[in-house]
Amino acid sequence: MAPRKSPPTLLLTGISSRLGRMIARSLHTEYRVIGVDPRGGVHMPRDVTVHALDLRRRKAEDIFRRNRIDAVIHLPPEAPAAQTMDDHRNASVVGTQKVLDYCQKHDIPKVVILSTAAVYGPRPDNPQFLTEEAPLLAGTRHHLMRDLVETDMYATSFFWRHPEVDTVVLRPVHLVGRLNNAASQYLRLPRTPTILGFDPMMQIISSEDLITALTRSLKPGIRGVFNVAGPPPLPLSELVRRARHTNLPLPEPLVRAMLAVKIGGGTAAVSAMQVEYLKFVCMVDDSRARDTLRYTPRLDVAQTLAPISR
Numbered sequence: 001m002a003p004r005k006s007p008p009t010l011l012l013t014g015i016s017s018r019l020g021r022m023i024a025r026s027l028h029t030e031y032r033v034i035g036v037d038p039r040g041g042v043h044m045p046r047d048v049t050v051h052a053l054d055l056r057r058r059k060a061e062d063i064f065r066r067n068r069i070d071a072v073i074h075l076p077p078e079a080p081a082a083q084t085m086d087d088h089r090n091a092s093v094v095g096t097q098k099v100l101d102y103c104q105k106h107d108i109p110k111v112v113i114l115s116t117a118a119v120y121g122p123r124p125d126n127p128q129f130l131t132e133e134a135p136l137l138a139g140t141r142h143h144l145m146r147d148l149v150e151t152d153m154y155a156t157s158f159f160w161r162h163p164e165v166d167t168v169v170l171r172p173v174h175l176v177g178r179l180n181n182a183a184s185q186y187l188r189l190p191r192t193p194t195i196l197g198f199d200p201m202m203q204i205i206s207s208e209d210l211i212t213a214l215t216r217s218l219k220p221g222i223r224g225v226f227n228v229a230g231p232p233p234l235p236l237s238e239l240v241r242r243a244r245h246t247n248l249p250l251p252e253p254l255v256r257a258m259l260a261v262k263i264g265g266g267t268a269a270v271s272a273m274q275v276e277y278l279k280f281v282c283m284v285d286d287s288r289a290r291d292t293l294r295y296t297p298r299l300d301v302a303q304t305l306a307p308i309s310r
Helices: 018-027 058-066 085-105 143-161 182-188 207-217 236-242 252-259 272-278 287-292 301-308
Strands: 009-013 032-036 049-051 071-074 110-114 166-172 174-176 191-195 204-206 224-228 246-250
Touching: 009 018, 018 032, 018 207, 032 058, 058 085, 071 085, 085 110, 085 143, 110 143, 110 207, 143 166, 143 224, 166 207, 174 182, 174 301, 182 301, 191 236, 191 252, 191 272, 204 207, 204 301, 207 224, 224 287, 236 246, 236 301, 246 252, 252 272
Parallel strands: 009 032, 009 071, 032 049, 071 110, 110 166, 166 224, 174 204, 191 246
Antiparallel strands: none
């Protein structure tokens, strides 16, 4: 009898975030999952190994050196562990640079970087749908968005500079679900403040559909930048209604004041930049992901909103 083939090894950064834990639980039966996260590992499947390390530290490279890694999924941090701009930039941008450098140095054949469609930025002059070639303009207004844009641009340049690595950059729309990110916390509010006189079209995606796109991105030969969307877009007021919450239109200064603090008792604060998404459209064309990744969202609007609905 032929020896049993061992599963491929997947290194997952940011594994201790809620999304990271979901990804680990989804993929650990197909991959030998190794996690790297300064927070360590909690509530993980028994066969998942987690190293409590900062990616910027020298010991992190030892994991790449000592393991035959077949693929990397990198989840940049959503919010700073410290409150200074420099510390956040180091955690986000420098951490991503380190991961990509390790992948190139240790001949990792596949790396998937999770970015966000927010890097395009909400603007009154945006076209209805933005393609992957659209400029990344979100960084002109807020320092945290500048970090996201810089991270995305570095990953995209790595894609062009190192064709020997199948590099994938995913830009999903507003991610909602059992998460502590700003979009989920905002749409979870029973009385959801919106800006008087504005009702932009919005796109959302569930964590389940995003994990489907991530899984398809891991296939050999897949490389490039992909917008990823969920069910068809709806006006913001309709999303609030379908989440079974009350739409509360208010003047913009009041909305900014309400959302400037940590909402919903969670950890993600809504920044001044993010309030712009309640005013202007920032929707993406995801046809490239549908064609190349063969990705189609499985959940409809009601199913996507279910975890945050009443």
